[in-house]
Amino acid sequence: MPLTLHHMGFSQSERIIWLAEELGIDYKYVSHKRDPIFAPQSIKDLHPAGTAPVMEDDPSPVTDARVVLAESGAITDYIVAVHGNGRLAPTPKDGASYPNFLEWYHFANGSLQPTFLRLLMARSADPSSPFVARTLDKAMNQLDMLDARLAQTGAYLAGKELTVADIMIFFTLTTMRGFCPVDFDTEKHKHILAYLKRVSERPAYQKAMKICEGDDFKPLIGPKAELWPLMKKV
Numbered sequence: 255m256p257l258t259l260h261h262m263g264f265s266q267s268e269r270i271i272w273l274a275e276e277l278g279i280d281y282k283y284v285s286h287k288r289d290p291i292f293a294p295q296s297i298k299d300l301h302p303a304g305t306a307p308v309m310e311d312d313p314s315p316v317t318d319a320r321v322v323l324a325e326s327g328a329i330t331d332y333i334v335a336v337h338g339n340g341r342l343a344p345t346p347k348d349g350a351s352y353p354n355f356l357e358w359y360h361f362a363n364g365s366l367q368p369t370f371l372r373l374l375m376a377r378s379a380d381p382s383s384p385f386v387a388r389t390l391d392k393a394m395n396q397l398d399m400l401d402a403r404l405a406q407t408g409a410y411l412a413g414k415e416l417t418v419a420d421i422m423i424f425f426t427l428t429t430m431r432g433f434c435p436v437d438f439d440t441e442k443h444k445h446i447l448a449y450l451k452r453v454s455e456r457p458a459y460q461k462a463m464k465i466c467e468g469d470d471f472k473p474l475i476g477p478k479a480e481l482w483p484l485m486k487k488v
C-alpha cells in the first residue's frame with residue numbers, strides 16, 4: 255500500500271481521510287496528537303511546513319520515488335488525479351458545473367477558511383477590537399453567499415453531485431467552528447444547515463470521522479458552535 259495519510263486530531267486532515275473513503279482507495283492511516291494544540295514533532299519531521307495534512311506516496315506512480323505533500327488542495331488534486339481516476343473533480347466536459355466547481359473549490363480554502371482563521375486570531379488578541387466585528391461581517395457575507403449557492407443547487411456546491419469542493423469546505427463549516435465559534439442563523443443560513451445534515455449523513459464522511467476522532471465524535475453540524483474541550487485548556 256504506497257499511500258500513507260497523516261491525520262492530526264481535530265484538523266484539516268480530516269478532509270483527506272474523507273476523500274480517500276469517498277473514492278474507496280486503499281491507504282495506510284497514521285494518527286498524530288496535537289501538542290498541546292499545535293503540530294507535534296512527528297508532523298514536523300514529515301515536511302518543513304509542519305502542518306496537517308501530510309500525504310506520502312512511496313513509490314509514487316508519477317515519479318517512481320517518494321512524494322510527500324503537505325497542503326490540503328495539493329494533496330486533494332494529487333489523490334484525485336493519481337489514485338482517483340479524476341473522480342469528484344468536474345472538468346470542462348461537465349459544462350456548467352465546471353466553473354461553479356472551480357469557484358467554490360478555491361473559495362473554501364482561499365477565502366472562507368482564512369476568514370475563520372483571522373477571526374480566531376483577532377478574538378485571541380483582543381475580543382473587543384473593531385477588527386473582530388469587521389472580520390465577523392466578512393464571515394457573514396461569505397456565509398450568505400454560500401447559503402444562496404446551496405439554495406440554488408439544493409444539494410452540493412457544484413451541483414447535484416458531491417465534489418472535492420464540498421470535501422474542502424466542510425472542515426471550515428464544522429470542526430473549525432470548535433476553534434472559532436460562529437453561530438449559524440436558523441433562518442438566514444437554513445440551506446447551510448440542511449447541507450451540513452445532508453453531507454454528514456454520507457457513509458464515507460461518517461466512517462472518516464470515526465477513524466479520525468473516534469466512535470463518540472459528534473460533528474458540529476447544528477446552528478450553535480462551542481469550543482472543543484482541547485481549546486478550553488489553552
Ligand SMILES: N[C@@H](CCC(=O)N[C@@H](CS)C(=O)NCC(=O)O)C(=O)O
Nearest residue numbers: 265266292293305306307324325326
Ligand atoms: N493551508 C494548509 C494549512 C494547514 C494547517 O494550518 N493545518 C493546521 C491544522 S488545521 C495545523 O497543522 N496546525 C498546527 C500548527 O500549525 O502547529 C492546508 O490547507 O493544508
